[in-house]
Amino acid sequence: MDHRDVELLAIGAGPANLALAVALEELAPDLAARSLIVEQHEDVAWQRGMLLPWSQSQVSFLKDLVTLRNPRSQFSFVNYLHSIGRLDEFINLGTFTPYRLEISDYLAWVARSLSAVRLEHGRRVVGVEPGDVVAGQVTGWLVRFADGGTVRCRDLVVGAGRDAYVPAQFATLPRERVVHSTEYLDRVGEFDPRGAHRMVVVGGAQSAAEMLWSTHQGFPNAQVTMVMRSIGLNGYESSKFTNELFYPSFVDTFNAAQPAAREQLLGEMHRTNYSGLAPSMLENLYRTMYLERLTGTERLHMITMAEIADARLEADEVVLTLLDRKSGRTDELRCDVVMLGTGFVKRMPALTRSLAAAVGVDDFTVTRNYRMTLPDSITARVYLQGVNESTHGIADSLISVLAIRAGEIVGDLLADRQLSTADSRPRSDAELLASVPHPA
Numbered sequence: 001m002d003h004r005d006v007e008l009l010a011i012g013a014g015p016a017n018l019a020l021a022v023a024l025e026e027l028a029p030d031l032a033a034r035s036l037i038v039e040q041h042e043d044v045a046w047q048r049g050m051l052l053p054w055s056q057s058q059v060s061f062l063k064d065l066v067t068l069r070n071p072r073s074q075f076s077f078v079n080y081l082h083s084i085g086r087l088d089e090f091i092n093l094g095t096f097t098p099y100r101l102e103i104s105d106y107l108a109w110v111a112r113s114l115s116a117v118r119l120e121h122g123r124r125v126v127g128v129e130p131g132d133v134v135a136g137q138v139t140g141w142l143v144r145f146a147d148g149g150t151v152r153c154r155d156l157v158v159g160a161g162r163d164a165y166v167p168a169q170f171a172t173l174p175r176e177r178v179v180h181s182t183e184y185l186d187r188v189g190e191f192d193p194r195g196a197h198r199m200v201v202v203g204g205a206q207s208a209a210e211m212l213w214s215t216h217q218g219f220p221n222a223q224v225t226m227v228m229r230s231i232g233l234n235g236y237e238s239s240k241f242t243n244e245l246f247y248p249s250f251v252d253t254f255n256a257a258q259p260a261a262r263e264q265l266l267g268e269m270h271r272t273n274y275s276g277l278a279p280s281m282l283e284n285l286y287r288t289m290y291l292e293r294l295t296g297t298e299r300l301h302m303i304t305m306a307e308i309a310d311a312r313l314e315a316d317e318v319v320l321t322l323l324d325r326k327s328g329r330t331d332e333l334r335c336d337v338v339m340l341g342t343g344f345v346k347r348m349p350a351l352t353r354s355l356a357a358a359v360g361v362d363d364f365t366v367t368r369n370y371r372m373t374l375p376d377s378i379t380a381r382v383y384l385q386g387v388n389e390s391t392h393g394i395a396d397s398l399i400s401v402l403a404i405r406a407g408e409i410v411g412d413l414l415a416d417r418q419l420s421t422a423d424s425r426p427r428s429d430a431e432l433l434a435s436v437p438h439p440a
């Protein structure tokens with residue numbers, strides 16, 4: 001089995017850890033050379049399940065992996081466009097929000113452009129446990145992979161995204177009848193494009209709307225129905241005033257705010273990021289429904305203020321029990337497949353919770369610098385990226401804060417190393433460096 005030692009291991013090659021890799025290369029080249037990123041997939045892609053060709057990023061391209069921290073960086077989105085010869089055309093398009101495909105390609109380009117941080121593909125982490133224990137102190141982690149390999153590291157950064165939320169009602173349906181948005185593009189090909197499917201999309205936010213539109217367009221003989229709890233589809237709240245709360249500098253304010261204020265901020269900011277749609281999508285869907293009614297060819301349906309109380313397979317069809325919130329009555333909706341635009345689990349991801357459990361911790365948070373709060377007996381560090389909305393604000397899962405956050409994490413790692421050199425910690429950087437295999 002493959003085993004190796006590194007100083008810093010980053011789990012997941014999504015935007016968060018790619019921003020970290022860039023920050024390492026620019027701010028801490030020595031540590032960068034002793035760092036490894038592992039990614040479960042064979043390539044780098046952004047939100048691969050929803051990489052629909054017409055979908056756009058909702059954040060300015062200037063909030064890329066690096067520009068807000070270092071506008072002169074070679075890893076900027078503008079340099080990416082320049083290096084692939086599309087800068088003129090992008091400028092001419094006149095937009096701040098690139099296609100999702102371009103962001104994804106930009107991420108892959110950044111990954112290819114790294115010169116010091118190593119990136120390994122096809123490596124899915126399945127567990128983390130204490131690795132080195134010196135004089136009763138945990139000074140490193142042992143990370144286990146699905147392929148049976150292991151990596152021992154001193155510090156860890158988890159940037160593995162959030163866990164998909166599949167409501168309990170759908171848990172007993174056979175897998176081939178339920179598609180979560182995170183796997184949409186991987187699985188939509190399982191259905192015959194000419195089939196007269198009855199497809200139900202659950203949810204009323206952007207991912208649900210994108211699946212609704214995509215299935216409507218891709219399955220011209222299908223009936224597609226959206227079921228949502230809300231009173232109807234709504235647009236993103238996009239005031240320039242509240243958009244200031246996505247500045248990386250607002251993280252300090254949020255982090256220092258009292259619990260009631262944090263709650264208010266998250267509550268009032270909810271529709272800036274969740275449960276809203278881009279204006280073009282709202283218009284597309286409304287006009288399509290209007291035209292279908294006009295021409296008597298209705299295929300796109302919406303059921304509002306409805307709760308799906310139960311889902312079961314009966315003969316060859318999925319039967320959904322819908323509770324109408326207005327009347328209190330229940331009804332049945334029969335379909336062939338359910339697409340879930342139900343988002344992500346709010347609590348910490350299972351991988352992080354199991355790491356905490358492995359060191360006897362069941363409740364944890366992170367410091368201002370994203371370091372997991374662990375008992376004093378654990379000197380090895382764990383940083384969590386993208387899962388700290390409750391302490392760092394609504395932008396935490398977004399691209400907006402990545403560049404600055406990556407710099408802050410690198411700063412914290414370096415500060416720790418300066419301290420530990422003074423303290424003559426059990427394993428010095430030089431020892432760790434010596435233990436890292438050099439590429440052939």
Ligand SMILES: Cc1cc2nc3c(=O)[nH]c(=O)nc-3n(C[C@H](O)[C@H](O)[C@H](O)COP(=O)(O)OP(=O)(O)OC[C@H]3O[C@@H](n4cnc5c(N)ncnc54)[C@H](O)[C@@H]3O)c2cc1C
Pocket residue numbers: 011012013014015016017038039040041045046047050056057058059123124125126159160161162207351385386397398399400
């Ligand atoms: C459909 C959709 C659209 C979005 N659009 C925007 C937008 O326009 N603007 C914006 O700012 N944010 C957007 N977001 C929010 C999104 O969370 C961030 O843009 C960003 O992807 C977060 O980056 P991340 O690196 O934290 O997580 P992710 O992007 O989820 O990346 C995590 C990476 O870790 C890998 N991984 C996971 N588990 C393991 C494991 N066990 N072992 C190894 N590798 C693992 C994954 O394969 C993945 O590559 C969108 C989210 C969705 C779902």
